Amino acid sequence: MENNRLDHDIIIELIERNSKVLDLGCGDGTLLHKLIERKGCKVTGVEIDERAIYECVAKGVSVSHADIDTGLSDFSDKRFDYVILNESLQEVLQPKQVILEALRVGRKIIVGIPNFCNATARYQIFFQGRVPVTPELPHEWYDTPNLRFLSLKDFRKFCKDNSIKVHKEVGLSGNKRVCLWPNLFAHIGIYLLEK
């Protein structure tokens, strides 16, 4: 069950022990299960796929069968220490509203986004004249679940425009951290945010 995922490790590092954590788009509950095991967190997830719900329950993870766009209104203000949106923000209909709602129900939020403007993607657009298909963005234009296309730079600007404090930005490429020019070399950006 414990698979090696650097993005999970980074998120787990950002979270203090015994915190209350909500994971939006928690999938099969792998990350939340790691947070129970490694950090003693009290966790709950929101997930739209029925099959994934069974996996969550099998792992002992509390989960709501709901979509991210509406699943947050159920929770009271600052109910959680952390709200996680890992690899799910680009698939929601109202990303701005979801982030603001997440900041309402959580003291801090952790957002993981794919960088649509990394070097590989830029290369494919510029030299091949094609919409990028990369290991992190493996979908063709006609079957992608992604609704939103953004770069790390776009996301920083979004935070600034909405007075959201960025405590930390970590860039990732494959299983490595990217410290130099993340908007060019990182495939994934992970942010620790607070309002």
Next chain:
Amino acid sequence: MPQDTLGIIETKYFTFGEPPHELRLKSGEKLGPVTLAYETYGTLNKDKSNAILVFHALTGDAHAAGLHKGADKPGWWDAMIGPGKAYDTDKYFVICSNVIGGCKGSTGPSSVNSKTGKPYGLSFPVVTLPDMVAAQKHLIDSLGIKRLLCATGGSMGALLALKWAIDYPDSLQSTIAIATNYRHTAQQIALHEVARQAIMSDPDWQAGDYYGKSIPARGLALARMIGHITYMSEASMEEKFGRKLIGKEKLGYDFSHDFEVESYLKYRSGNFVQRFDANSYLYLSKALDYFDLAEDGGGKLSDAVAKAACDFLVISFTSDWLYPPYQAKELVRALKANGLDVTEILINTSYGHDAFLVEVDNQARLIKAYLERMVKQYGK
């Protein structure tokens, strides 16, 4: 005998509330003595921490699992209760009791009133779901169980489990509510009223005084047919019957049964009339219609459930049009607003409201894993 069955089970009886210690009902009236029929499966462990209380639905009874001597059909939730099943009797001590107002061994309108020596009939006081729960609390206390691992049930059983969670918050680790809502809506009340009118307009009903005479079989059968339709879905009926004819090649162009679904309803309701009391149907359906979990919160559900302290697993079914999933969702929202730990799932199925009885595999997966977590968290 196959390994996964409980074998022969006997119903037990527990009596309390002898005057002057009668059960005080919500209506203000008193009921006593009260007898509860109940069955248990599995073994209660030393610290009495593995008890699960199963509540039955409208026409269910204490016989949830295993076989009665000489019977060929097992209890109503045998697919879910037994060794290795969802409610695993190798691990847990499962209790199921017939509700008061029922007709399967617990005190109800067909019971003999000790004061008159005759069946109560309509002199039986109107009982509510909170009264049923209060009666079963006496049973659980008598078994020496201070804290249930779980209260659970489908349909009316789910409502009773939810009521337990609110009325006895310290005595419960978790609630598993299946095919649930939180109050009866106008449509649900209307469907029940049609069923009640069917019974009461049967000349044999005799204002409830039919014991020892001919029973209001036609009215009760009609009530059951209406109920049965609401427990299925359009899709499940289409799958099961379609427009298949029964016992004929062509349409009859008369009012005998043409379609399989017609004879199915007749057959099932005919069976039902043999096993269920018409007055009980009136009392229990009325009790359901009176039920509103929000009542204790002055009409506000989130205030009403604020007293609850246990964890919740709420299971709904996509094709359940009697208790539509959005009503369970409102309940979940209210529980979450109180910071309670809730797991919810909407299972995709065509079985309708009855899915809690037949959608066994998916429910078992969830319930087994969920109960394991509850064992770890018990009392913490």
